[in-house]
């Protein structure tokens with residue numbers, strides 16, 4: 181048995197899972213939230229014990245140190261040397277990586293250089309990789325890239341209609357995101373249905389605070405809704421998704437602010453939050469929908485954009501066999517799933533309302549005579565990270 185860490189560094193958080201491979205047994209799960217603050221929250225759970233602390237954690241280097249110490253404190257390990265490998269979720273792998281790889285000095289440099297495209301994520305992942313290597317010099321670190329799954333997109337899908345020379349010179353293209361999640365749930369779908377992955381036309385809906393959809397055909401990512409960066413595509417918690425780009429210069433002029441500041445509005449104050457004026461959290465929108473017109477409008481727009489992408493992928497793939505719901509909203513919100521599937525009845529896709537009343541379990545939620553099978557599959561990005569890491573080490 182081999183102990184492997186799966187690490188996921190966000191802008192102000194660090195999530196960790198320690199797994200025993202190949203048994204895929206979760207030994208311990210932990211996270212640090214509010215990194216950079218005096219009241220950062222550390223939560224670490226083993227099978228039978230739990231640590232929760234509020235303390236000052238100034239950066240990700242300190243956060244990884246605290247999480248490793250907690251593993252010993254909870255007696256999940258007695259010695260750091262028991263951990264043989266660490267898989268790091270890397271949000272942006274550019275065109276360099278179409279699969280997970282060992283992180284050597286050269287790979288680390290490439291991850292660092294891609295920071296421009298994922299400023300909230302790649303730089304902190306680099307800090308965590310370096311900090312872990314400093315504490316555990318013999319550990320094998322593996323990069324698992326959110327963009328890798330979408331490297332299979334054809335030029336016709338990944339290129340933007342801008343001068344080709346600019347796309348080529350500056351590597352401007354659709355990179356997509358949430359690839360590890362789309363990869364995991366689409367493979368699980370084929371397993372659940374006992375079908376060959378390559379034979380299925382699948383649309384995966386990763387609906388969380390960040391939301392994206394992917395069309396999968398011939399066993400590969402065929403198109404995806406996020407773009408050059410993760411602001412594109414669907415309406416999200418705080419992100420605008422697809423808009424007419426001239427709004428950026430227009431708003432900058434009207435508000436007398438820089439385009440960078442407009443971009444902040446589109447990234448952090450738009451989406452469900454901006455539309456509803458209530459919250460970026462879909463639960464609060466759902467609760468307010470019956471009495472608040474703006475909340476209802478926000479949810480209708482969220483659903484409308486999803487329907488648009490389903491229509492687009494249906495047409496581009498020439499049909500669809502399977503739809504998969506996953507992530508926070510996809511796994512938990514029966515109402516949102518129903519609002520979406522109800523609009524697909526013209527395609528013969530039908531929800532079984534009694535099967536839809538579930539949260540966070542693997543289940544078919546469509547009727548037997550539905551033209552496409554609709555599935556609910558909880559995502560498990562950490563498991564994918566641990567699997568790839570174990571395979572590589």
Ligand code: AMP
Nearest residue numbers: 388389390461462463507508509512513
């Ligand atoms: P994620 O980014 O995958 O963690 O998903 C976060 C989103 O999932 C937020 O918008 C939450 O409101 C939503 N969410 C989490 N739990 C529920 C739930 N029980 N019902 C509806 N939405 C939920």
